[in-house]
Amino acid sequence: MAGELPLAPLKRLMKQAGAERVSDDGVEAMRDVIEAEIAELSEEANRFAQHAGRKTIKKEDVLAAH
Amino acid sequence: MAGELPLAPLKRLMKQAGAERVSDDGVEAMRDVIEAEIAELSEEANRFAQHAGRKTIKKEDVLAAH
Numbered sequence: 001m002a003g004e005l006p007l008a009p010l011k012r013l014m015k016q017a018g019a020e021r022v023s024d025d026g027v028e029a030m031r032d033v034i035e036a037e038i039a040e041l042s043e044e045a046n047r048f049a050q051h052a053g054r055k056t057i058k059k060e061d062v063l064a065a066h
Numbered sequence: 067m068a069g070e071l072p073l074a075p076l077k078r079l080m081k082q083a084g085a086e087r088v089s090d091d092g093v094e095a096m097r098d099v100i101e102a103e104i105a106e107l108s109e110e111a112n113r114f115a116q117h118a119g120r121k122t123i124k125k126e127d128v129l130a131a132h
Contacts, residue, residue: 004079009070013101014123016070017108019115021122026111029128034104035079038096042083045092049085056087057080062095 005031041065071097107131 011027042057044065049057077093108123110131115123 004075004082006072006075009072010104013070013104014108014111017105017112019108019112019123023122023124025125026123026128029125030104030107030111033107033128033132034100037103038076038079038100039083041096041099042080042085045080045096046083046085056089057085057092058089059091059095062092062099066099 003031003035005035007031010034069097069101071101073097076100 007024007027010030011022014022014027014030041062042065045057045061048061048064049055052061054061073090073093076096077088080088080093080096107128108131111123111127114127114130115121118127120127
């Protein structure tokens with residue numbers, strides 16, 4: 001779980017949210033925070049899938065975990 | 067803010083968190099949820115940057131917003 005997400009689209013999203021400028025370490029911090037959030041959400045979604053008797057995480061599991 | 071993040075690294079992160087399989091709509095749902103989270107965090111980080119008299123979002127702003 002180390003630096004999977006590419007930085008360019010992350011930076012675009014940050015600017016779309018109103019950021020005028022974002023430093024490199026600002027984008028990297030966002031990546032770290034967001035990757036941790038994805039891990040947490042994925043674990044919870046996986047619990048929902050297993051509870052429903054599935055090994056595949058579906059949309060409904062992600063939304064339930066959110 | 068529509069579908070900036072690529073799906074392949076998102077899916078890898080979900081599997082690294084323990085998912086055995088993830089459906090396409092499961093990855094897309096994760097992208098939607100996460101992009102909304104990035105927007106929210108970015109707005110908050112931007113407020114911290116402005117409060118510090120800067121137009122550039124730095125690491126400390128993202129961490130403060132988190």
